[in-house]
Amino acid sequence: MTETLGLGDLDWFAGLTPWDLAPIEAALRRRQxxxxxxxxxxxDPGDTVLFVLSGRVLAVHWTQAGREIVYSDIGPGCACGELSVLSGSPRSLSLYARSACTLFEMPGALLLELIGTHPSVRQAIMGHLVRQIHGLTDRVHALISLSVEERLRAYLLRIALERGGLERGRVLRDLPTHAEIANIVGANREAISRNLAKLGREGVIESGRRFLRILRPEALFPQAAETAAPPAFSPPEARPE
Incomplete structure (x- = not known):
């Protein structure tokens, strides 16, 4: 059974004492x-921020033509809806439960108060926003300059890093469907299925029902798609914030 996080497990509030956390948690609404x-x-009005305690949430937008675009797959420990609170604007995306999930809902006014009174919260949110900007920049670059296969490799690389590491044999469970991955990387479901099968034939991954095992992590790096013989694996260099 998946463990449900508490308020103190969330990065934004890791610097607060139990004494600080108690009145904050009392003001939150737990939703399932x-x-x-x-x-x-x-x-919808953007007057609350949500924190995922367990399960996964999809942030999506529908075009006028009815196409669903998945902007992010949000997991435990992450926030959503904070941009509307900070800007005072309505929700820009819809949120759906990709799996059964538990969330904390915080009044926007409380979040703004915490930003003003707790430097550690303010710093954590600033870091979160900077990472979001970097991620959006990387995504725009990928959509413009990379093929579907390269974008898929980059997606699998990112998911593996987010879920613990890149060692050989790393198993990724509860992945989005092929259609959801297609929306995330800007492709169609058929192209994702075709390229996953290609990665399987090349021995890069092994996939089954709702799981994927990484057999050759070095082949997920961008330069690997350009060469017949992938380079020896070495961890990526840390990028300065």
Whole structure:
């Protein structure tokens, strides 16, 4: 059974004492959603921020043509809805429960108060926003300059790093569907299925029902797709913030 996080486990509040956390947690609403359930809708008032304690949440947008675009797959420990609170604007994306999930809902006014009174919270949120900007910059670059296969390799690389590391044999479970991955990387489901099968034939991955095992992590790095013989694996260099 997946463990549900508490308020003190969230990065934004890791610098606070139990004495600080108690009144904050008392002001929160714990909410539970079933798989596929709408959590909030684009255009709703942006007056709360949500923290994922267990399960996963998809942030999505529908185009006028009815195409669903997945902007992010949000896991335990992450926040969503904070941009609306900080800007005072309505929700820009809809949120759905990709799996059964438990969330904390915090009034936006409380978040703004904590930013003003607790430097550690303010610093953590600033770091989070900078990482979001870096991620969006990387995503735009990928959509413009990389092929579907390269974008898929980069996606698998990022997911592996987010879920613990890149050692050979790393198993990734509860991945999005092929259609969801296609929306995330800017492709169609058929292209994702075709390229996953290609990576399987090349011995880069092994996939099954709702799991994927990384057999050759070095082959996920961008330069690996350009060479017949992938370079020896070495961990990526840390990028300065």
């Amino acid at each position: 959603f079933d798989q596929g359930q709408l959590i909030l809708e684009r255009g």
